[in-house]
Amino acid sequence: MALPTVRRGVALGLGVLWWCAVLRLALAPDAGVLEGAVVAGGWGVSLLPVHCVPKGRAAGAMGAGRWRAAWRIAHVTTASPLRRSDAGSGPS
Structure with a gap:
């Protein structure tokens, strides 16, 4: 219970220091x-991926085969085919 409170206090203190700077x-x-x-350091620290975990342990991580399957069926489209340049103009 005390550790999360200390972390929040430290984070709040560093945030206030950064905003003052x-x-x-x-x-x-x-x-x-x-x-x-102080400003550049705080901004640089904010870019660090501090919450990274291995893909196998990540909540909601997608399996490797799922992306392959999505790309396999992605070539099917319901859009109209492009007109050729000699086909004339379409209806306006």
Whole structure:
């Protein structure tokens, strides 16, 4: 019970620190390298795939054969065929 509370507190604290750095960088004329480093670091960390798991353990992961089957039947279409260039114009 205490561990999730600590994690949320740390995440909230780091989020507040990041937003303060963003606002200071955008609004304060004397903002500098420290604020820029905090903003760039926080943005870079947000791009990390921290919730990745192996495909076999992922909830809702699709099996390998399922995509192959979908691509096999994907060539069937109900759209009209394209007209040839010498066939004239279609009805407007």
